[in-house]
Amino acid sequence: MTISRDDVAAARDRIAGRVRRTPLLASAGDGRLWLKCEHLQHCGVFKTRGAFNRQLAGLERDEIGAAGVVVASGGNAGLAQAYAARDLGIRATVFVPETAPEVKVQRIRRYGAEVRRVGTEFAAAQQAAVAFADAEGAAFAHAYDQPEVAAGAGTLAEEVLEDEPGIDTIVVAVGGGGLYAGVAAAVRGRARVVAVEPERCPTLHRALDAGGPVDVDVSGVAADSLGARRLGDLAYAAAQAEAPVPVLVDEDAVVAARRALWEDYRIASEHGAATAYAALHSRAWTPEPGERVAVVVCGANTDPATLG
Structure with missing residues (x-):
């Protein structure tokens, strides 16, 4: 199971007018770093793009009826699917683990979805x-x-x-790998992808070591958004088609990157969204001289009181 650049192009046509074209912010400094501000997307997360594409494609195929759509989520996917469903007049049911942040659960409900809490991890909700x-x-x-x-x-x-047509590399955070799989399909042959994971949620690393997706233990500050127990098949297929640069960052690096995004750019990111930036900020990964890099800041569904 793979996706192609044609699939991404079809998605872009389908969701046009329903999602924001988010800004690409040039970093102060040497002119070789940009931040893709996807935290400014509807619902504060990149997943809104995929939610609209999934539901609109389902409507085209006449597969969405009175029962609507259902999704399992640590929070962000539920937000996105609930938002899209409200916009399209579709019923939405969202299963979340008991550990899902209350700030996300309340927003899902405000979008009109029914929320059901099950278990303590994403796998149980799934x-x-x-x-x-x-x-x-x-x-x-x-x-x-x-x-x-x-x-x-x-x-x-x-x-x-x-x-920025001259971008050489796009840096993304990986949990289950949907963002990585989509970005890899879009840029294959045009730019490379650096795939960053917290050490406590190493689904991609373990899959590459094992020769396929395997279950891993997940924990840590970014687990509410990057806490999938297993890498998706689409992400693994993307890694086989063109190898990413896999990077692991520790808890302190994620926390420090989140603080730096706030202090330097006034970007209120969640820990999962700061994980990609943590690779550069901690120097767990260093660009080559002259390499032009875009870092995806993928979500802002966080408690602002924790940014100080």
Whole structure:
């Protein structure tokens, strides 16, 4: 199961007018670093792109009925699917683990979705969402490992290369890998991808070591958004098609990068969204001399009181 640049192009046409073209912010300094400000997307997260693409494609195929859509989420995918469903007049049911941040759960409810809490990890919510789809006839929307979802995410990379055609590398955070899979499909042959994970959520690293996706233990400050237990098949296929630069960052690096984004740019990112920037800020990964780099700041669903 793979996606292509054509899939990303189709997604971009489909969601046009429903998502924001987010800004590409040039960093002060040497002129070789940009921040893709996807935290300014509707719902404060890149997943809104994939949510609209999934639901609009489902409507085109006449597969979304009275039961609407169902998704399992640590928070952000649920926000995005709920927002898109409200915009399209579709019923939405979102399964979240008990550990999902309350700030995200309340926003999901405000968008009109029904929230059901199940278990303590994403995996338990995922099982419950699949069972609900089977029992109720709802259209299942995967949080990350679904072609329409990943292709929708990849549309942000097309914007990056249009705004700055000379970009050599795009840096993304990886949890389940939907964003990585979409970006990799969009830029294949045109730019390389650096895939950054917290040490406590190493799904990509473990998959590359094992020769395929495997379950891993997840924990840490970024687990609410990057805490998928297993890398998606789409992300693994993308890594096989063109190897990324895999990078691990520790907890302190993620926390420091989040603080730096706030202090230097006044960007209020969540820890998962700061993970990509942490690779550069901590020097876990260093660009080559002259390399032009765009870092995706992918989400802002956080408690601002924790930024000080």
